[in-house]
Amino acid sequence: xxxxxxxxxxxxxxxxxxxxxxxxxxxxxxxxxxxxxxxxxxxxxxxxxxxxxxxxxxxxxxxxxxxxxxxxxxxxxxxxxxxxxxxxxxxxxxxxxxxxxxxxxxxxxxxxxxxxxxxxxxxxxxxxxxxxxxxxxxxxxxxxxxxxxxxxxxxxxxxxxxxxxxxxxxxxxxxxxxxxxxxxxxxxxxxxxxxxxxxxxxxx
Numbered sequence: 001x002x003x004x005x006x007x008x009x010x011x012x013x014x015x016x017x018x019x020x021x022x023x024x025x026x027x028x029x030x031x032x033x034x035x036x037x038x039x040x041x042x043x044x045x046x047x048x049x050x051x052x053x054x055x056x057x058x059x060x061x062x063x064x065x066x067x068x069x070x071x072x073x074x075x076x077x078x079x080x081x082x083x084x085x086x087x088x089x090x091x092x093x094x095x096x097x098x099x100x101x102x103x104x105x106x107x108x109x110x111x112x113x114x115x116x117x118x119x120x121x122x123x124x125x126x127x128x129x130x131x132x133x134x135x136x137x138x139x140x141x142x143x144x145x146x147x148x149x150x151x152x153x154x155x156x157x158x159x160x161x162x163x164x165x166x167x168x169x170x171x172x173x174x175x176x177x178x179x180x181x182x183x184x185x186x187x188x189x190x191x192x193x194x195x196x197x198x199x200x201x202x203x204x
Contacts, residue, residue, distance in 0.1 A: 026145065036067060
């Protein structure tokens with residue numbers, strides 16, 4: 001049975017606890033800053049003018065996100081595949097949703113806001129890694145901040161190594177070859193995606 005109204009949804013889920021309703025804030029606290037200083041990974045959700053969505057992972061050494069002020073953060077962009085899906089979306093629709101993770105922690109920090117792209121700023125020097133400034137920065141003006149509970153991580157057992165089975169699927173090269181008509185052979189793709197070779201292009 002399809003749910004088609006807010007009333008039907010609320011009848012099914014019930015009402016949120018007061019603490020869940022009041023947890024949103026619009027300014028970074030010291031606790032938020034501490035979390036960002038320890039987070040090496042963020043998921044960036046965007047959509048274009050027509051509502052088509054994209055979620056892009058971003059990662060760097062812990063603390064890679066630069067806090068511009070209490071209402072603004074900046075996420076550095078490093079060399080990638082140049083698709084720039086999320087950046088195309090932001091140019092059409094500035095609204096973004098962010099989820100910051102800390103490995104081993106089952107809570108997440110969520111930030112929603114409006115984004116813009118900068119190719120230079122005085123604080124770019126503070127985001128240098130291995131001698132390289134970011135290509136650009138995704139600057140987010142914060143609308144809401146809140147911590148999200150740990151239930152999803154508990155259910156998924158995400159941080160429990162004994163549950164990990166990365167070998168259950170073929171290598172990335174074989175996955176690519178199975179779903180995409182590429183000119184390269186599997187062997188050539190294996191060489192391309194080899195960690196040592198891939199690592200050379202992380203910042204250069």
